[in-house]
Amino acid sequence: MIPAAFEYFAPGSVAEAIGLLEQHGDEAKLLAGGHSLLPALKLRLSQPGVLIDISRVAELHGIEAGDRLSIGAATTYAAIASDPAVLGGCAVLAECAGQIGDIQVRNRGTLGGALAHADPAADLPAVVLALDAAIAVQGPAGARSISADDMFVEMLTTALEPNEVVTRVTFPVLGAGEGASYAKLKHPASRYAIVGVAAYVRLHADGSVAAARVAVTGAGPRAERQxxxxxxxVGSAGDAAAIAAAAELAGESMEYLGDIHASETYRRAMVKVYTRRALEQAVARARG
Amino acid sequence: MSTITVTVNGKAHTSTVEPRTLLVHYLREHLNLTGTHIGCDTSQCGACVVHVDGKSIKACTVLAVQVDGASVTTIEGLAPAGELHPLQEGFWECHGLQCGYCTPGMIMAAADLLQQNPNPSDDEVRHGLEGNLCRCTGYHNIVRAVQYAAAKMRGDEVTA
Incomplete structure (x- = not known):
């Protein structure tokens, strides 16, 4: 399968990429790792006239450790999964990135690409929501930050404006009393999430739950908080009974997608199961 | 048209390609390196795995223009001419193939795996090859072949 013809640009900077986006308008698509875009082009589901390849823009690469982890949008899943700062400060992100697709996919696919594409079965949107990550973007009007809660609007639709580029994503560094986990029912061939649940908890010194964030991907049109x-x-003892009761409430007010791989009913049931598993592990990790 | 310069198996090639040319087509049709196979053409089967700057990727889902300036290794470049790489020898000795269609991709994926992990468990080999499908269902011997190569590359005694 061969894509329809397009013009190709490989800008050297984000500013140059934004300029090209402004110049070519709706005709143009940004290309990063290409593992969602190129399959769509090959199937001619999408036929942009212009591709702007930002995968080798230096300022979009790299992981900076500080109070928060700042990760360049064009950083690959494989680079995230093996980065010592991510493994040390935000292990759930490495864990999630390290199980996407297969190693060849992880060597190409990028953090920013996954978030901007907002595939309903992508893994990272759930983790981004559960960890309250912030998405830094740059556009013709300048730079701004999109909160994880505002990012995912609809299937394949985000809060990005047409000529904006995701530049970095910042994640919290988890400390004592905090824990997070990603639990996933994966499609056996594509390894996309049939249901994926990311959970984050912070515990009080007495072991009760001070804060919790839970997000589901794969089951519906977009990744969504629970x-x-x-x-x-929150306020519970965070024991098995409290987790089980809370997990039963997951997915009740969500929209679902059913397909040949899993019905809506099955996904609804699995959201509860995987929410429980993710929460159990997150709490166990928070207890150390 | 775009002009690209790519080092393939140690040799620099400057080529003029349409931007939509996939890396796998560039290798097979422009450079006549047909050892890299096209299987599913949807980045699932791994028949087209090659290395770009030392990392395994699926050449059906990368554009040739995206590897401009990069170094590509294909199955043809894994061992010097006339010699077998330990992985190629392992697949031979352990009967790691039946039809052979998936073999170049399996070997290139396994070569990347052994770079990262020279002493993998069987489970780690299977996990490391999850992006490669063999429809002759020969995985058992593929794992043995990779372990044969891993042992040989470590300098351990090898048994087929």
Whole structure:
């Protein structure tokens, strides 16, 4: 399969990429790792006239450790999964990135690409939501930050404006009393999430739950927080019974997608199961 | 058209390609390196795995223009002419193939795996090759072949 013809640009900077986006308008698509875009082009589901390849823009690469982890948008999943600062400060992110697709996919696919594409079955949007990551973007009007909660609007649709580029994503560094986990039911061939659940908890010194964030991907048109589960858990002892009760509330107010791989009913049931598993592990990790 | 310069198996090539040319087509049709196979053409089967700057990738899902300036290794460049790489020898000795269609991709993926992990468990070999499909269902011997190569590359005694 061969894509329709397009013009190709490889700008050297984000500013140059934005200029090209402004110049070519709706005709143009940004290309990063290409592992969502190129399959769509090969199937002619998408036929942009211009591709702007930002995968080798230096300022979009690299992982900076500080109070928060700042990760360049064009950093590959493989680079994230093996980075010592990520493994040390935000292990759930490395864990999630390290199980996407297969190693060849992880050597190409990028953090920013995954978030900007917002595939309903992508893994990282759930982790971004559960960890309250911030997405830094740059556009013709300048730079701004999009909170994880505002990012994922609809299937394949984000809060990005047409000529904006994701530049970096910042994640918290987890400390004592905090824990996070990603639990996933994966499609056996594509390894996309049929259901993926990311959970984050912070515990009080007495072991009760001070804060919780839970997000589901794969089951519906977009990755989504599970507020009822979070509220039920906060203030609880964070024991098995409290987790099970909170997990039962997951996915109740969500929209679902059913397909040949899994029905809506099955996904609804699995959201509860994987929410429980993710929360159990997150709490266990928070207890150290 | 775009002009690219790519080092393939140690040799620099400057070529004029349409931007939409996939790396796998560039290798097979422009450079006549047909050892890299096209299987599913949807980045799932791994028949087209090659190395770009030392990392394994699926050449059906990368544009030739995206490897401008990079170094590519294909199955043809894994061992010097007339010699077998330990992985190629392992697949031979352990009967790691039946039809052979998946073999170049399996070997290139396994070569990347052994760079990262010279002493993998069987489980780690299977996990490391999850991006490669063999439809002759020959995985058992593929794992043995990779272990044969791993042992040989470590300098351990090898048994087929």
């Amino acid at each position: 507020h009822a589960t979070e509220s039920a858990l």
